[in-house]
């Protein structure tokens with residue numbers, strides 16, 4: 714049987730992701746924030762789409778993910794969900810909408826599920842947000858955890874450098890992964906940690922582990938769409954593989970259009986009524 718068995722599946726569910734881990738089929742995940750891009754990513758056969766709070770950087774031009782609001786995340790998520798027929802759509806609960814108050818966490822998750830039609834939510838952190846995770850799960854909302862470099866805590870970390878290189882932080886990350894699994898999370902994202910640690914986590918938990926800058930020994934990979942397509946070019950971390958130069962393609966196309974307008978070549982007779 715092919716390891717790409719999931720290619721024939723009409724709709725990806727958390728249960729199918731679990732089966733993919735069990736049979737060793739790698740899980741593909743990319744971000745998307747709007748209808749047009751999400752439709753293309755889904756048509757290409759991606760397993761999971763993350764409506765990440767990286768929308769704060771990529772779509773809104775903020776320096777961090779902190780400013781994006783719950784209303785803005787719901788707007789992006791609803792646009793993505795309308796375009797998707799196969800992928801599982803996971804939506805980040807933004808900074809300030811779930812930490813420290815499990816009732817607010819539940820309200821935020823329910824708004825994302827009801828108003829955007831999302832299939833799951835993602836939250837950053839381990840033991841410190843356990844109460845919020847349990848509360849969201851109690852409403853039947855699938856939760857994905859996110860450990861390692863958690864961008865919502867950038868002001869605590871101070872830099873975007875690799876996390877958990879020391880054993881104390883590595884052990885806390887392993888403990889947090891077990892806590893999130895025991896709570897009932899359906900999957901985890903591990904961001905920018907040593908590949909050896911990501912391997913230990915993936916082997917220690919039964920749920921799928923999706924890496925970004927976490928090496929090859931995990932159950933799947935996620936990248937920010939605009940980075941891998943070469944639309945954003947100022948962000949070039951070592952873990953990023955760029956699959957296209959869409960910025961170059963767009964600059965070229967827009968440049969040609971400007972030229973055609975200025976030279977009166979566009980529109981021609983066939984393009985007029």
Ligand code: KIV
Pocket residue numbers: 744763764765766767768805859902904925935937
């Ligand atoms: O917001 C995001 O895009 C993310 C990924 C980097 C995993 O959380």
